[in-house]
Amino acid sequence: MEPINIEIDGTQQQSAAALLVEEATQELASEPYDDQQPSYVPPELVKPWCSNDASVLYHCYLIQMKPNFCSDIPVNDIVLGMRSELDCDVANMNFDLGVGKSTITVNFKKAADIHLSSEQILQCRRFQITIFRILMDHNLQKLEEILERLSVGQNLEVESIDYLLLPAARMHQRPFIIDWECVMSVPFRSEENSEYHVDSSPPNNCSRVLHTKNGMVCTCRIQNSLVYTPHTGLLYCITGLLNDLNGNSRMRPRRRRARTYKTHYEEKHGIKLRFDQQLLLKGKFIFKLQNYLQSCRQQTEKDSSHTSVELPPELCSIVMSPLSVSNLYSFSFVPSIMHRLESLLLAVNLKRMVLDRCTENVTIPTIKGFIRNECFDPKKWIIPGDYSGSSFLNEKLPFNEKNIYIRGTRKIKGKRVADVVEALIGAFLSTGGEIAAIYFMNWVGIKVDLFHIPYERHFQVQPEKLIDVRHLEFLLNNYSFRDPSLLLEALTHGSYMLPQIPGCYERLEFLGDAVLDYVITAHLYHKYPDMSPGLLTDMRSASVNNICYARTAVRAGLHKHILASDSVLHTDIANTVNNFASLSAESTFGWESETYFSEVLADIIESLAGAIFVDSEYDKNAVFKSIRPLLEPLVSPETVPLNPVKEFHDYCQKMQYIMKKPVKSIQNGVATRTIEVEANGVVKYTHTSTASNNDTAKRLACREFLRLSKGN
Template identity: 75%
Template structure:
């Protein structure tokens, strides 16, 4: 654009812009580099960012709140106790019990007051952390607690008693003391509130089980049905009350069972329930099938149930409901008691705990990241921890929230903030250079580099939680040790290992964090985060210096155009003229074209529409819904249709060739429904100039109104009506097609594209097990439209064929 620009900024503080080589801020007044950026420098920066040698293996962080070395020399250890309250939102014959969480450091009050739901097979369970009290435990008590939780979680995780025995032996010998590892206490809560302790110590002392032990909690049992009050087990003679509500192991099957009581009407001489042609007793069954002779066949049988399998209760979709396992009848003499007393409710509750603790660990990671970012923040910025967690959670976690909506919002603001910064800083640069510089800043390689420099990959959650791989606190077997600690602004964070994180994922998280700060803290908070991560921008208005010698009213109908723009009145009508002038217009009276305003307006319009949709439809069920709604609203076809509907094409200053292209679009428009402006539904080509004009007008209003985005939205949105809604949003054929092929396990071959006489032919094929099963060819005016049409009709063909 051949517009003269003054040699110095008119007013305001020294402006900070990005130097692409290093992504570091430069003081423009001190550096003296207000002239145009050297295109070679921009190109070199692109190559540098694109080839930055990042290690695929990134650290995986553990919050410091869950890490403490355990030392047996401590006579007394202080624990901050929290009650993990679980509320079942459904009826069940197995209620859940509360769990006591003991930490060596206090939890943030915001996390303590946070509720969340887990999806189980019959409904949901609401979880809440409630501060209880502080207790001092002796080293022996801590050892007893660790022994209990290692036993119960080892049983739930791998059901291997041999591995458990080895771990407990090392624990008793005091190995690995003083080593930093994930270390906290998870204990059963006392159900009787009048007792002085919130911990159910009777249950904690159930490990190891000793048949000869008669503790203060042990009570004598009166014989049911004239049967003895003791039972003969693999452990020896045991009082009946100690067998009920216990966890037992049957060596002849290698299985573990919860015992919930005695079967009052069954013993070894009772007939088995009909399972075959011949009736036989339990004693006969064991002799014939197992070669086991029941010696105490008069004993009542135990009522048992298979132990619970660990599941990921954080998944967004409801667990497939499985039939509950039927109760089993067990002869006591075949059972070895592992833990007693242990109720089925306690065991069920502990099977849910890994999912709860994984969510807590994720919240603490998000809190650590938030504190790391805000450590030196002088602004009054308040960001909910749950929003930061949303921003670092990818779709791969398969939870009921992920970063996609925040990423879409953050992407639009990043583009907007960067575009206005470049526009006002490089006022004498052509649009091509501005676009190139913007791409260097907002590109995935650039964002990934910034994110890695700020250690963000270690906080990212990119894998679905596997409870079988959950680290049992205090269990020092395997690879549970933390390799090193990493200081962040005098804060410690720990590394448990390394994992692969894609560069694109790191870039997505940077954008999502921008969205998180923007959606809850406003633009000041978003700018703060961008500056923190290394993108130095501000929203200070700087006048757009131009020297037009022409009177706009002589070339365009200013009043008519202002009426089309919701009666916006231009302070400087020459901006309106510039916004309607195509580069092909070679009139000497007009020194410039719309390209720079289009560059700016494209970003402003993208942001204000995305922000509007995000706030209006916050309750959308799918995080990806905002992405689809933005794509349906912010696209060239949508803008072009809107321009034709408003008659803006009549006011464009362009060459004959460009005008002919526009006329073709207007003729095509007559064959389309005027009720919708959504570009996805069209199957024809539209001149890009028409879309550019909508964006350049938005840029002109933005500059003329001194960077007032609300005025831009108020002026342009009427042209785009009806705006998309969840009910009217057309299908995203690209997304639907890819999801469909993924579901059917189809493989899409590389499209074959050819162009002849201005007509594009696009052929797409799908393979299943190496065989081409579907093929479709579309022929239209350009490649983009050809792709859209091919996906739409091919998808329809796929569905029809599948239905047949």
């Protein structure tokens, strides 16, 4: 197989990788920014408007939402109308939105294909702009001007964000997919007699009609509506009539003297109620747009949308009717849902770009390699069809004969770009294997040779005269070396160099270090598919470290087979063996050791792994199969110990302690490490530990701090 040669300059590499950089977890404020990068828009959400079309085909998908908590407000389905069909693994996706301490599960489902006339599309746009502007702005100041621009913008031959978000029809409204009655609620016309009009006469012989700012309106049209009160400038969702309250009723106690609603409006607002016999309306405040993509989202302020108010009908101007509180509530989740969809569509396009260059038959799930660099702000979400802002796309970038649309620029930190590339390599590696990962690496400009060139050695050596080959092969799970000189090299220290020995272990150790890191990482990743990245990192750190490997070497007796002529090293190894005798031999992983372990012992485990890797013609499975028994029992989520140094830093960050620069010194072969922690400008803790080297002293100091802080 010939190596791939794809030339991509640095800017293109970062731009391609940045396609997946969408939502955010954290930013490191001190980290420098890269140059500004384009902000992409997936082509599936972009189509040029053409007013001459008699009808337009829309592919409709149901956005189904299921709350995983009890709520007095139901959540309704939403119809998403697209000019392009969604990729199959996006069209059937599901994910959770964080609502308080619980979640709402979102499912996408293909519904039907429908043709809409230009008049219907205009009405749909008018509806979605109105409902999202109300949720976004909580006022009507901009709305009239925006709706006027809508008619103008529709006739422009421009590329803009184009899709529809509409209320789904209920079962009794089928066979329609869209709840057209709700869609037609903008603008409200009091004189219309719609099919929604039903016999809803209030009790107590009250009139079926109410006096409103819009004139005489039937009660059935105001009970599920969105209203505006000019005297306060507020918007409310009306959920019904209050059958026991009218303008002459006494207000519910609110810290002040009891008075009627009629008196209240006259004294506070200077308004005299003319129709004080009318029943009052029950209204709810408008829901707030929030970022529901963050799990376990905590509300920082009291949510007023659950509070009910009493409103005289004559002070209300109806904006939309019929519009249920359930519909309004459901639409408040849509910006977060669409932001997730947009991110996945960008990932789909990146995947297509890469796979177009890949001759291997690889299937990569779109959800893999999903990296975020900034929090989604629903206030900046672009309402489709809203020509008042930045919905026009002023650039496009041809790439692989496809258009990638650009909406402005943004700053992306260099580390985030690196994280994206690493994650994408991992996505291709875990799904398509090494060849797929290599194809991707070549595509972004990381040149990797796909040739497997056997490593040839020309040493005339008889390893059996210097080491016990058969016994060592037994220790390595009966691995049989094709070239035993590699085993000899893996056990030879630099101080023991003879003409017949090919070299010391350092080159094989360099190679084995990387191979062991990879195979153990892959093992943990595949064995624990639901494990968080943080815990996986802790498990790997507990398994892949010098203490772990040194203890493994001693337990297996490998120290007896090391070829070395350094008396200091022999003493070092002897001390390590004595220290090991005082420790539990049940496990080799972790950070339990309070004494120094010779690094040479750890190096030997890595060099043996490197020797097996070369001897097996680069078979990683052979390495893991041979070395794994030495490492048993492997770490698990139940047994993983935390690195005390990492735990110390995490604890100080959580408690907002200030860690002073540690003081360290080495005298007469003894390392001293002093750590100092401040809280509110006062030294809270100081501790000094000594050990045979700096790393051990640091670990002991951190462990003692944690013991005292936690009262252990």
